[in-house]
Amino acid sequence: MTDIITMQPRHIDGIEEIERASFKTPWSRKMIEDELKNPLATYFVCENNGKVVAYMGYYRILDEAHITNIAVAEAYRRQGCGEKLFRYVLEDMRSKNVARATLEVNEHNLPAIALYEKNGFVLAGKRPCYYEGKDAALIYWRNIEGELLF
Ligand SMILES: CC(C)(COP(=O)(O)OP(=O)(O)OC[C@H]1O[C@@H](n2cnc3c(N)ncnc32)[C@H](O)[C@@H]1OP(=O)(O)O)[C@@H](O)C(=O)NCCC(=O)NCCS
Incomplete structure (x- = not known):
């Protein structure tokens, strides 16, 4: 049984x-700690019996959200956990009057691309050689206003 809650230091x-x-x-421990103190940032985790099995966050800038990260522990992938968290976070954005959301993903990260496209994100651009000077970043956007139909 997994619960979605706001990220806390114990996570x-x-x-x-x-x-x-x-x-x-990967982000260093310091980077994760800094996100807890960042006034622009909102992070949620999925817990299973007190253990973190997934997390996701975004920065709110005016009426836009920039999704910073989503990851699911390997043992919990392909069980709907990532999508449940993703949709929860989009609903959180909507409840805070975010108008649109964006994210970047490595062009070779097919599981993540499939998750984003399934949930209404549309490819809007590409930054070549973005990751380690090699892989391109794909830039996605979606509107958040109104009822979110998945
Ligand atoms: C991307 C990620 C978060 C998906 O989490 P997940 O819990 O495994 O995803 P779900 O089981 O909820 O699947 C939801 C949808 O995502 C897509 N998806 C997930 N894994 C997939 C895979 N291995 N291959 C293809 N599509 C996949 C599918 O569209 C799936 O819908 P479906 O089940 O109807 O086919 C997970 O693979 C992960 O943590 N990857 C490593 C971290 C990462 O790359 N994060 C993204 C950074 S931009």
Whole structure:
């Protein structure tokens, strides 16, 4: 049984572990700690019996949201956890009158691209050589206003 709650200091260890397992250039512990203090940032985690199994966050800038990250622990992938959290966070944005949301994703990250496109994000641009000077970043946007139909 997973619950979605706002990120708290006790979640840092779990997030750090998932970061390291999920990304070639993971966020450091300090970066995660700083996000907790960032007034622009909102982060949520999925907990299973007190253990962090996923997290996602965004920065609110005026009426726009920039999604900074989403990751699910490997053992919990492909079970609907990422999508449940993703939709929860989009609803959170809508409840705070965010008009549109954007994110960047590595052009080769097919699971994440599929998740974003399934949930209404539309490709709007490409930044070549963005990740480690090699892979392009794909830029996605979606409107958040009104009822969110998934
Ligand atoms: C991307 C990620 C968050 C998806 O989380 P998840 O819990 O496995 O996803 P879900 O089970 O909720 O799947 C939701 C949708 O995502 C897409 N998806 C997820 N995994 C996929 C895969 N391996 N291949 C293709 N599509 C996939 C599908 O559209 C899926 O819908 P469907 O089940 O109807 O096909 C997860 O793979 C992850 O943590 N990856 C590593 C971190 C990362 O790359 N984050 C994105 C940074 S931009």
